[in-house]
Amino acid sequence: MLTTPFDPAHLSESVFAVPPLARNEVGQVCAVENQKIIQFLEAGGVRSLLYGGNAVFYHMKPSEYAATLRLLADASSDQTTVVPSIGPSYGLAADQVEMLRGFDFPTAMLLPSRDVVDPQGIASGIRRLAERLGKPLVVYLKFDRWLEPSLIEALHRDGAISWIKYAVVLDDPSQDDYLREVLDVFPSERVVSGIGEQPAIVHLRDFGVEGFTSGCVCVAPERSMAMLRAIQDGDFDTAESIRQWFQPLEDLRNHYSPIRVLHHAVQEADIATTGPILPMLSDLDEEVVGQIRNVVQSMRSHQA
Numbered sequence: 001m002l003t004t005p006f007d008p009a010h011l012s013e014s015v016f017a018v019p020p021l022a023r024n025e026v027g028q029v030c031a032v033e034n035q036k037i038i039q040f041l042e043a044g045g046v047r048s049l050l051y052g053g054n055a056v057f058y059h060m061k062p063s064e065y066a067a068t069l070r071l072l073a074d075a076s077s078d079q080t081t082v083v084p085s086i087g088p089s090y091g092l093a094a095d096q097v098e099m100l101r102g103f104d105f106p107t108a109m110l111l112p113s114r115d116v117v118d119p120q121g122i123a124s125g126i127r128r129l130a131e132r133l134g135k136p137l138v139v140y141l142k143f144d145r146w147l148e149p150s151l152i153e154a155l156h157r158d159g160a161i162s163w164i165k166y167a168v169v170l171d172d173p174s175q176d177d178y179l180r181e182v183l184d185v186f187p188s189e190r191v192v193s194g195i196g197e198q199p200a201i202v203h204l205r206d207f208g209v210e211g212f213t214s215g216c217v218c219v220a221p222e223r224s225m226a227m228l229r230a231i232q233d234g235d236f237d238t239a240e241s242i243r244q245w246f247q248p249l250e251d252l253r254n255h256y257s258p259i260r261v262l263h264h265a266v267q268e269a270d271i272a273t274t275g276p277i278l279p280m281l282s283d284l285d286e287e288v289v290g291q292i293r294n295v296v297q298s299m300r301s302h303q304a
């Protein structure tokens with residue numbers, strides 16, 4: 001993996017892929033299958049990987065965390081930025097930070113939670129974790145007003161934030177007061193649209209954020225990268241047609257579960273065997289997996 005310190009320029013160079021984490025039949029994180037996913041993404045031009053929700057870091061055993069970090073660092077090329085997640089609870093994050101201190105990841109993302117937290121407390125948690133890591137953290141804004149802009153401003157002043165993953169889902173992403181308020185206090189060059197391809201045109205073109213994260217990129221990296229380049233070139237017709245091409249898979253994700261559908265989609269697209277999903281999430285039944293297979297095949301047949 002790329003071991004240089006966090007550089008905001010990376011955010012516009014590549015879609016930030018948010019991959020699933022492949023496990024073998026007995027549920028262990030699998031080096032071979034995760035390397036296949038990473039190499040598929042890299043072959044499609046992706047140079048940024050974020051291991052968080054889609055990789056179910058929420059439920060990863062603390063005892064497998066360090067080995068997983070080692071595996072991800074080793075499996076990625078020296079041009080690829082890798083960002084692992086910590087948390088969502090403070091105690092878990094604090095212990096994970098101790099393990100992260102032994103690696104060269106440029107930053108880490110604190111997974112968000114709405115349980116047993118309040119905004120002042122979240123801010124002081126981020127500050128302490130960043131201090132202990134010795135590097136700023138990625139702040140994942142998934143819920144409206146989870147952190148007030150004044151707290152984001154103070155964290156920014158203290159150098160505790162590397163970049164923001166903005167992922168508040170709205171029916172109409174163009175009407176987003178919270179995002180405007182965040183951009184009033186934090187540089188847009190360090191804000192990334194965090195909900196995949198669907199709102200990316202609006203977030204990048206109309207709000208001026210720098211890049212986007214995506215789960216679907218794991219199934220078609222060239223396509224997602226072409227969408228990023230089209231937006232950057234102002235070719236919004238091309239970007240829109242690619243957005244629509246991804247939509248059937250995103251619709252299935254929204255209907256059945258973004259994480260679980262992506263986990264199966266990567267397997268159905270013959271990229272890697274993703275294996276069983278961690279407990280606290282359940283596997284999808286065969287009928288839904290069949291729908292995923294059909295969508296992935298139909299996307300491929302409309303790719304040429």
Ligand SMILES: N[C@@H](CC=O)C(=O)O
Pocket residue numbers: 018054194195196197213214215216258
């Ligand atoms: N949640 C989005 C973007 C990643 O964070 C997705 O999975 O597409």
